[in-house]
Amino acid sequence: MQDDARPKLIGSRVQRLEDPRLLTGAGGFVDDIQLAHTLHVALVRSDHAHARILTIDVSAVEALPGVLGVYTADDFSAKPLHATSRMKGYQSTGITALADGKVRYVGEAIAAVVAESRYIAEDAASLITVDYAPLPDLVDPRIAAASNVLLHEHHDSNILVSRKFARGDVAEAFANASVRVKDSFRFHRKTPLAIENRSYLADFNKGKQALTLYSSTQVPGVIRDALAEILAMPGHSVRVVAPDVGGGFGGKASLYPEEILVSLLSRRLGQPVKWTSDRLEDLLTTSQAFDETIDAELAVDKDGRLLGLKAEILGDVGAYSIYPWTAALEPMQVAGFLPGPYQLANYQAEVVAVATNKTPAGPYRGVGRPAAAFVLERLIDMAAKRLDLDPVEMRRRNLVQPHQFPYRTGSGIVWDQSGFTECLELACKGVDYPAFQAERNTARQAGRWFGVGVASYAELTGIGSRMSAAPGMPINTGTETATVEIDASGAVRATFGVASHGQGLETTLAQIVADELGVPVDGVQVIHGDSAAVTHSTGTYASRSAVLAGGAAHLSGQAVRAKVLEAAAFMLEADADDLDIExxxxxxRGTNKTLSLAEVGRAVYSEMGRFPLDMRAELDLRATKFYDPEFGTTTSATHIAAVEIDPETFIVTVKRFLVAEDCGRLINPMIVDGQVHGGIVQGIGAALFEEVVHDQNGQALSASLVDYVAPSAAEVPKLEVLHLDTAARGTLGGYRGMGEGGTIGAPAAIANAITDALSHLNINISQLPATPERIYRLVTQAIEGDT
Amino acid sequence: MIRKRPITLTVNGSTYARDIEPRRLLTDFLREDLGLTGTHVGCEHGVCGACTVLLDGNSARACLCLAVQADGRDVTTVEGMGEIGALSLLQEKFRKHHALQCGFCTPGMLATAHEILNDAAPLTDAEIREALSGNLCRCTGYEHIVRAVSEALSERLGGAATGSAPNAG
Known part of the structure; x- marks a missing residue:
């Protein structure tokens, strides 16, 4: 931001530029794209969790009218792509278009039918028969870890990652503790559940020998690089476009077999090839989340100060190590973030990630931190109860204090600076904590199962090049590019490598560029989600886009502003320092001389002869800049929930939910609120409803939206969000990332509130989601245990 | 090949006559045959509500409806509710209150909300939530959607409507 140009748009509730098209049905999602002569794919998927494929009988299909072909792994020679890692002992797995010789989870694609319509393709797929030789179904990670039966024969065991680390003197911390609390926690498996199912349309141009893949992906840059390698094509001949994308939440942030498949098929057949997932396929094959057992113990002194923490984290990562994040992503992040925003020097953790015959696990909103916050915030409440300390006071004594930043946590993560204590106090003020407790006490006295819960957390966002978004992953996710350009008509375009899928980046990034250039926000066209528009990109994930792309937007906007002013100064015979743009x-300033951007654009491009020869080489009103925040920044929040449990149905109702958060400077407060709301409700879903259930044979029992329950408007309370709104020190523009936080704090706060509501029965919530069935069992056990 | 049957129906005020397979879903007919891709498909089993359209003015799951069942009937999709530059009351309120993020569930959410406005009964926020509970949204947490619908409903009931859609809003 120029000193003389005060921001007008940054910080304003600017109405979104993407809304008019999305509100009128004029958006363009992948499945909306209809190219002439498109062929459609239906997939034959495994109904076994673990089996060798003996034969695939396609004889009934080949003569069907409208079917162009049936393909199996034997038809493709592309080598599997592996997600690599620097982590010692890590075992990778290959990703291919179709299962080759064996299947490792229910839903894995075995054969692809290509037909003139999806109807015909599905008719044909239903006629294909597969003979299997079943193998033992390894669905329990403890059994899989010890089993001689291997999912991947080239591995030493089914343990894909195993890591131990320790800081401080944990043994002494536990020896000196006044109180020790421990439990075995379980955060069950869930799925991201974007409302738009995954959809891919590949269009190979024979003349140019170039492929365009339209993909409902969060990471078009990652997919482009992966496809270039798999297809052995140069990057300039592979273009991946993520048009309007209907939500992602991490589920669209990895490479999928179907993206490879439609690309290979389109290249082979020379026609566009489309596959769109149905909901059953989504629930069986989109990367899933959590699924950890965390045995943790916390040591606390007599004043409630945290002394030490021990944890053993067992992650069930499913059948494959997902590309590019690897199987280490979720369980390692649990370990990394388990010490939370607290002063806690002595910490040891052991992480084991085990392959099982289930859908691959992958990134999901919050990655590791929802489970980490759940465990630590429960332990803190358990310790507070033993010490008869109020949960808020317990946190107040232990949060990293403002003067302690930068603070290195027990896992080695550095919190640069964030409003940890400020968020706690703001949240308490927001709910009027004493009155809030009084309301709880009154309800309790009336015999109601009513409880309140608090959770504080911190996360690293806008991570720069010094770290990888996934532990050990050798892909640069820490820089981001922006190109700002003004064309011959004076119109402004800003091009980014990020890929908005609901975050409103077409608006927030336009706000930044518009402020830098001094143009109206709706005069800035934002291009994103197109690998061909930039030299390098990954996409949007890990709460990075506002920080990284926002920073790059500032830098390139400033550079173009300088170029505009230089050209205008020559045209006006003025000094560039005396010029403003509004x-x-x-x-x-001080004269009535003016020029429009359109006039400057026309002069620069169409009347270049007006400028001296030595100015012309650099006249182009265009700049590309990269931004690297190097380390990133710390986002933090406190969540407070009130819940009531129906003692007859055991259904939990969230009565109130408030968040006080520090996401730095707000670019668009309306969009920030929306992101927090959405995150909270996914956290409520994770805490109460959403669970992928497998039986002992690895069959998914939650394979429809009737069985996999996502919260509707009726299950959700009014949501209250408070912001500190202070600029972060470490990032350009002062932004912190904030797309994930709602999902990090909510499960922990609700788990604490439910435990509080059941305190008369001495029940600890150690498993999420806290479904009516689980609460019923806990209550029944507690009552039977008493008699 | 399955024998095709003739159907004639009105969609957003225009009449269409087509020969289609009896098994063809209304969603596929609208999206692929008529090019009205604003109606989205989220689950194909009637739970998520993304495909909700108005059938003779009442909300209906286009994914659970065969196109032949719409023969002789009047369908309103999101494309018929307003347009860029001339948004309906509900579309305006959705924009004002940031009631959409990715926008995928939005057409179905608007169809249900249109029905709420058509019914023209005063509703509490809790009743609005119940009325919207057949439409899943994963982005917004519903907070802003409830505000948008509530404000549109009060304006409709207060007679301050500015909308232009055929049925409501």
């Missing part, structure tokens, strides 16, 4: 009009 609403697209350049004016000289």
């Amino acid at each position: 609403d697209g009009i350049i004016s000289e």
